[in-house]
Amino acid sequence: MPTLVIAFVTVATLALAAPARAQISDGVVKIGVLNDQSGPYADITGPGSVTAARMAVEDFGAAKKNLKVEVIAADHQNKPDVGSSIARQWFDAEKVDVIVDVPTSSVALAINQVTRDKGKAFLVSGAAASDLTGKACSPNTIHWTYDTWALAHGTGSAIVKTGGDTWFFLTADYAFGHALERDTEQVVLKAGGKVLGKVRHPFPTSDFSSFLLQAQASKAKIIGLANAGADTINAIKQASEFGIVRGGQNLAGLLVFISDVHALGLEKAQGLILTEAFYWDQNDATRSWAKKFAERQRNAMPTMVQAGVYSAVLHYLKAVEQLKSDDGTKVIAKMKEMPTDDSLFGKGTVRADGRKIHPMYLYEVKKPSESKGPWDYYKLRATIPADQAFRPLNEGECPLVKK
Amino acid sequence: MAGAATGYVATAEVPAAQVLRHQAIGFVVMAGFFAAAPFFGVYPVFLMKALCFALFACAFNLLIGYVGLLSFGHAAFLGSSGYAAAHAAKIWGFAPEAAILFGTMVACALGIVIGALAIRSRGIYFANITLAFAQMVYFFSVQAKFTGGEDGIQSVPRGTLFGVLDLRQTMPMYWVVLAIFLLGFVVLYRVIHSPFGQVLKAIRENEPRAMSLGYAPEHYKLIAFVLSATLSGLAGGTKAIVFQLASLTDVYWTTSGEVVLMALLGGIGTVFGPVVGALVIITLEHFLAQLGAWLTIVQGIIFVICVLTFRRGIVGELARIIRKPL
Numbered sequence: 001m002p003t004l005v006i007a008f009v010t011v012a013t014l015a016l017a018a019p020a021r022a023q024i025s026d027g028v029v030k031i032g033v034l035n036d037q038s039g040p041y042a043d044i045t046g047p048g049s050v051t052a053a054r055m056a057v058e059d060f061g062a063a064k065k066n067l068k069v070e071v072i073a074a075d076h077q078n079k080p081d082v083g084s085s086i087a088r089q090w091f092d093a094e095k096v097d098v099i100v101d102v103p104t105s106s107v108a109l110a111i112n113q114v115t116r117d118k119g120k121a122f123l124v125s126g127a128a129a130s131d132l133t134g135k136a137c138s139p140n141t142i143h144w145t146y147d148t149w150a151l152a153h154g155t156g157s158a159i160v161k162t163g164g165d166t167w168f169f170l171t172a173d174y175a176f177g178h179a180l181e182r183d184t185e186q187v188v189l190k191a192g193g194k195v196l197g198k199v200r201h202p203f204p205t206s207d208f209s210s211f212l213l214q215a216q217a218s219k220a221k222i223i224g225l226a227n228a229g230a231d232t233i234n235a236i237k238q239a240s241e242f243g244i245v246r247g248g249q250n251l252a253g254l255l256v257f258i259s260d261v262h263a264l265g266l267e268k269a270q271g272l273i274l275t276e277a278f279y280w281d282q283n284d285a286t287r288s289w290a291k292k293f294a295e296r297q298r299n300a301m302p303t304m305v306q307a308g309v310y311s312a313v314l315h316y317l318k319a320v321e322q323l324k325s326d327d328g329t330k331v332i333a334k335m336k337e338m339p340t341d342d343s344l345f346g347k348g349t350v351r352a353d354g355r356k357i358h359p360m361y362l363y364e365v366k367k368p369s370e371s372k373g374p375w376d377y378y379k380l381r382a383t384i385p386a387d388q389a390f391r392p393l394n395e396g397e398c399p400l401v402k403k
Numbered sequence: 404m405a406g407a408a409t410g411y412v413a414t415a416e417v418p419a420a421q422v423l424r425h426q427a428i429g430f431v432v433m434a435g436f437f438a439a440a441p442f443f444g445v446y447p448v449f450l451m452k453a454l455c456f457a458l459f460a461c462a463f464n465l466l467i468g469y470v471g472l473l474s475f476g477h478a479a480f481l482g483s484s485g486y487a488a489a490h491a492a493k494i495w496g497f498a499p500e501a502a503i504l505f506g507t508m509v510a511c512a513l514g515i516v517i518g519a520l521a522i523r524s525r526g527i528y529f530a531n532i533t534l535a536f537a538q539m540v541y542f543f544s545v546q547a548k549f550t551g552g553e554d555g556i557q558s559v560p561r562g563t564l565f566g567v568l569d570l571r572q573t574m575p576m577y578w579v580v581l582a583i584f585l586l587g588f589v590v591l592y593r594v595i596h597s598p599f600g601q602v603l604k605a606i607r608e609n610e611p612r613a614m615s616l617g618y619a620p621e622h623y624k625l626i627a628f629v630l631s632a633t634l635s636g637l638a639g640g641t642k643a644i645v646f647q648l649a650s651l652t653d654v655y656w657t658t659s660g661e662v663v664l665m666a667l668l669g670g671i672g673t674v675f676g677p678v679v680g681a682l683v684i685i686t687l688e689h690f691l692a693q694l695g696a697w698l699t700i701v702q703g704i705i706f707v708i709c710v711l712t713f714r715r716g717i718v719g720e721l722a723r724i725i726r727k728p729l
Contacts, residue, residue: 038699074692080555080650081452081642086692088448092573106555106650113558113647129554136557174545175552203545 023325025095028068031057031313032096034086034111035126037075040229041103043259045126047073048306049101051296055289056313065321072096076107083107084114091118097326098123098316101309105129115140120328123316125308128255130391133355137398140328142335144356145308146277149391151254152180154275156187158362158382159222159252164273168220169198170211170235172227177203180254181226196220204231208238216244222273228255237268245271250364257303261365261377269377272365278304278344279363279378285343301375311342312356348386353398360389423596425727429675430592437581447577448645453685454584455642460665460677461591462634467663468672469595470627471607472522475530475659476537477635479517482654483540484510484636489556489649490549499562499570503583503640510636511629513540518628522621534656541654555650559643576645583641587634592674594630603627668709670716675729679717 033053035045050073062069072094076083083102090096091114099115102108103126115122116138123142124132130147167188171181177200185195196218199211212235215223223244225232232253239251253260253274261269280290280301289310293302302310319334320326332354340348340356348358363378371377393401437454441447459481466472488506491497497505517536524532544550551557561570570576594600605613606620614620643649652658661684669680687705691698713720722729 075698076692077688077698079652080648081646081652082688082692084646084648085446085448085452085689089446092448093446105553106557106648106652109554109557110646110648110650131554175548175554 023323023327024067024320025097025326028070028095029062029098029317029320029326030094030096031069031071031316032087032090032094032099033071033073033101033309034076034083034090034099035073035101035103036078037073039078041078041126043263043300044257044303045101045103045305045309048293048297048300048302049125049309051293052302052306052310053100053313055293055296056310057317060314060317062317067317067321069317076102076104078104078107080104080106080110084110087111087114088118091115091120097121097328098331100124100312101126101305103127103305105131108132109136112136112138112141115328118328121316121332123309123312125312126305130396133351133353133391134396134398137353137396137400139354139400140332142312142332142350142354142356144312145304146275146360147355147390148176148180148255149183150277150360150389151275152183153187153391154360154362154384154389155224155252155254155273156184156193157191157388158275158384159273160188160191160193162362162381164222164250164252165193166220167193167195167222167224168215168218169195169224169226170208170215171198171200172203172205172231173200174203176228177226181224184224184226184254201227201231203227204229206234208235209242211235212239212242212244216242216247216249220249222250222252224252224254225256226254232256233260233264236264236272240268257305258301258375258377259303262300262375266366266368266371266377269365270367273362273381274365275360275362275384276304276378277358277360278302278307279361280307281376281378282361289343299374307344311340311345314342315340315350351393353393353396353401355390355393355396357386357390359386360384426592426674426729429729430588433675433678434585437584441574441577447573449685449689451577451580451645452642452689453682454580455638455645456662456665456685457678457681458584458587458641459635459638460662460669460681461588462631462638463662464666464671464673464677465591465594465627465631465634467666468676469600469603469607470624472525472624472628473530473663474521474533474628474631475656475663476517476533476535476540477631477662478654478656478658479533479537479540480510480514480632480635481639481642481658481662482544482649482651483513484639485643485649485653486544486550486556488640489559489643492562492644493556493559494549498566499564499579499644502562503637503644506640506643507633507636510639511633514629514632514636515625518625518632522624522628534659537654537656537659541651541656544651544654550649550651553651555648556643557648559647559649561644561647570644580641580645583637587637588678591630591634594627595674599623599626664706666716668706668716670719670722670729673716673718673722673729676716676718683717 033050053071057069098121100123105127108127125145128148130149132143169181171177251272256274319331323334336350345358350356362382364381463477484506487509488502491505492502521532568575665680665684666677670676
């Protein structure tokens with residue numbers, strides 16, 4: 001008899017509990033963090049993004065809310081075919097519900113398509129391609145932290161407004177560099193600045209001396225670095241050897257992260273101007289979160305990409321909770337409907353084209369004498385308000401946006 | 404390439420009929436393995452990638468293993484065919500079979516141009532010249548408008564094969580890829596075991612002597628080079644359709660290096676070696692992805708072990724143990 005009672009109670013509990021989790025596929029919300037764990041973007045994204053995703057799950061209180069959430073991670077090695085086959089396997093065989101982060105635009109664009117075909121969800125934080133909310137926009141993708149448009153326009157207009165009105169461009173000679181230069185130049189001219197000259201350097205380049213001498217001779221107040229990764233780092237290092245910043249010119253990095261500044265050191269990076277969506281020393285909330293993050297990440301402070309992963313996963317879980325479902329397309333629609341609110345990015349929204357909207361900030365790297373301790377790197381030069389930080393909805397050519 | 408010299412198995416010692424019999428058994432085992440694998444829980448998309456790279460490694464092996472030419476620029480053929488097939492399928496709306504064929508033809512044409520110039524040199528100079536050409540193709544792909552630069556060509560439609568077979572489903576796509584791989588493999592096998600293949604081996608062993616017997620080594624080398632480029636192109640075009648993308652990874656020099664490692668690990672100059680090598684490398688790349696930063700270290704250790712302990716490669720060592728060429 002007792003067995004029968006127990007069996008009855010168990011069945012009843014299951015039946016009662018079931019509606020709450022009925023729509024969660026196989027009872028678990030599975031989050032896959034897919035990024036570069038060992039290559040050039042490992043410091044910007046990498047294991048830090050996995051930690052950020054785990055912190056979001058804990059802060060959401062998934063355990064208390066009777067929601068089972070699991071975080072897994074993999075290294076896409078910056079190869080689109082590796083990324084695409086991991087994504088397919090995650091969706092098909094391992095029941096992953098959402099993929100987050102994914103730096104390297106070719107990999108992100110490939111997964112954007114796979115996610116759409118499989119009807120799952122994709123939260124981009126690491127990739128910069130503004131096409132993700134433009135021509136390639138998808139009802140299954142949200143682009144969270146930043147994009148090339150925001151960096152080019154933010155840096156361009158905010159610098160001109162704060163006095164840097166003459167520019168010289170140092171551009172990597174391929175499609176990405178050209179696009180960055182073109183976007184920034186437009187904004188500089190529109191804001192009333194002047195472009196005194198530009199020079200194209202091969203991709204990749206290790207010796208920037210002749211290009212930097214041209215930039216120095218141009219006497220432009222701002223030298224815009226329309227390149228990325230190792231090229232930017234090399235250009236900044238060599239500019240410091242030529243004494244360009246001490247000579248009164250400033251470098252503007254169009255795609256530079258705090259981990260790059262950390263690697264360069266303040267001695268070399270001082271005076272560099274850059275745009276970020278997040279800085280750990282913004283306010284009490286970001287400081288306390290960053291402190292917790294650093295404890296788990298060998299004292300490294302979070303980059304904006306890692307902060308973006310936290311914020312995106314938190315908002316995703318809130319939408320899953322409200323919807324009581326982890327169906328990719330429905331959750332993304334819900335995420336666009338709900339206003340976003342978290343301790344790192346404050347209040348924000350997600351637009352119809354999948355673009356997350358929040359303010360961007362123009363920072364200048366401190367002199368070694370101004371810095372009070374490790375990771376105290378930036379001083380705020382300007383805030384770009386949320387409504388101006390990202391490409392206007394009607395200019396992106398996103399098919400999801402009704403004309 | 405010290406391992407290359409020891410990797411050759413002396414085919415002359417074994418009667419031809421015997422060679423065919425146990426290599427035929429090997430072929431059936433291999434075909435059976437790939438046909439059964441998806442039903443035993445091996446993920447088909449992963450297998451398709453392995454098959455594309457296996458064909459690529461086999462094509463590469465034709466040059467290194469049977470003509471003794473180490474090409475360090477084979478990514479140029481894989482990648483350019485991928486771009487051509489992706490562009491044809493996406494922009495011109497070609498059917499998948501036509502897109503793959505177009506990609507293969509582009510690789511063939513590129514093979515004629517690069518081959519005609521490269522085969523004039525040998526040894527390390529040959530490797531350097533092929534690398535230089537491959538880098539030219541790479542920089543062209545970075546700059547050209549239609550390749551999409553860093554972003555690559557994305558969301559290429561898979562389409563329907565001959566207007567009947569819907570390739571958007573995973574399994575039909577898998578059978579097509581398997582058929583293409585087996586076709587390429589049989590073509591290579593026939594080439595290696597034909598009189599033409601015998602001349603190639605003669606050139607590999609002693610070029611002046613082959614010349615003194617009345618053969619023109621340049622012609623043979625060029626034909627072998629173009630064949631190898633064409634089949635690499637077949638692999639590249641198929642890969643572009645499977646993954647629905649073409650990107651810079653496939654034209655970058657690391658891919659040229661990867662195929663050398665596949666052949667080396669499996670066994671240079673063996674028929675089945677490159678297939679095994681490709682399977683091992685792709686499996687490492689795929690399953691160790693979960694290990695994150697450890698991936699490159701584990702890959703490195705495996706290579707060091709391979710070079711130190713079995714220089715003939717996996718299949719080469721196996722062939723030595725059973726005393727039969729594989």
